[in-house]
Amino acid sequence: MNELSQLAKVYCLLIESADETDIGWLRELYALLPQLHAAITALGAPPQRAAYFTPDLDERFERFARLRRLLGHRDAYWMEFDVAPDEQGMSGSLADDLTDIYCELKHGLHLLEDRREPERAFDDWCCGYQNHWGQHLLDAERHLYELATRNQL
Secondary structure, eight states: OHHHHHHHHHHHHHHHTOBTTBTHHHHHHHHHHHHHHHHHHHTOSOOTTOOOOOOOHHHHHHHHHHHHHHHGGGSEEOOTTOOOSSGGGOOEEHHHHHHHHHHHHHHHHHHHHHOSOHHHHHHHHHHHIIIIIHHHHHHHHHHHHHHHHTTOO
16 A cells, blocks of 8 residues: 555656656656556455545646647547548547546545545545546556657657
């Protein structure tokens, strides 16, 4: 569990310090996401009492808009069900994936900092992973892999 909290801290710091002048933070994310994936998977299924976290939508939108601007042409990607021949039909968004992962991880870090319910942070992370951000994690890993193979990281 300590490994997951450390990875969550690194992830959130990368997202918070992302800079448009240096895309190095994306290369770091490319290496970090598989570690995060392994750590959350190792925790197993969430307990029955875990609840799904709902982020502050205004804060979430601000984070998303900033990341989308920073990512520029690297943001949009094709989903398996996209059929439009132009880029307008691309429905995947790396900014959306990274933002949802960030919101979930940051929520858990706040719970750990509070120290009243540290086990709840891991329960919420597991529940959120299973119900929501796990798919975003997979999509982000896949898209970053594609960017890396095209030398765009």
